[in-house]
Amino acid sequence: QQQVKQSPQSLIVQKGGISIINCAYENTAFDYFPWYQQFPGKGPALLIAIRPDVSEKKEGRFTISFNKSAKQFSLHIMDSQPGDSATYFCAASSTDSWGKLQFGAGTQVVVTP
């Protein structure tokens, strides 16, 4: 069964707009929630990550919002740029899982000029 559900599957946003991607999980043992960015022909690269002891984390134009009670977390890309066009994956893991990541299905983001 898919442990992390991600939506939407694809997203088109204008330059300067806000991109929002949502993820939901079931396993309450998860305690690490990273977002990965993947460009065509490349492997995924860590973008930003959060632990459940905080509700929000911001790095530059990228913000994770985390709702522990709802078991949901989201990625906001502010002032989206054409260079942000990529596929974004949310993921989750637990302390005792030796780094095993459960991934969402991915969201393809296209930022139009």
Add this chain to the structure above:
Amino acid sequence: ETGVTQTPRHLVMGMTNKKSLKCEQHLGHNAMYWYKQSAKKPLELMFVYNFKEQTENNSVPSRFSPECPNSSHLFLHLHTLQPEDSALYLCASSQAGVGGTEAFFGQGTRLTVV
């Protein structure tokens, strides 16, 4: 070189062939992973190695055979594959153990089974 390096980048093989994928990490990490990435599906964890010991096999068919000779190298041996095995195979490494840590991915091997 730094990071995680995978070879070859592209591979086309027949269903009766035997081939191997190679992964090397230069990060001093203690854990390595094989993931399968198919179109419109989540990355699927295939195998986990910690300190060279396999700790997980996620119900992967026996036509995929991993090998980890040391903590820096990981192989995926392939034989008698099926067309549905065509996918991007990603290797990753991390310094795992306590809490979640960043996984570094290679660029992947694009495998096509004909």
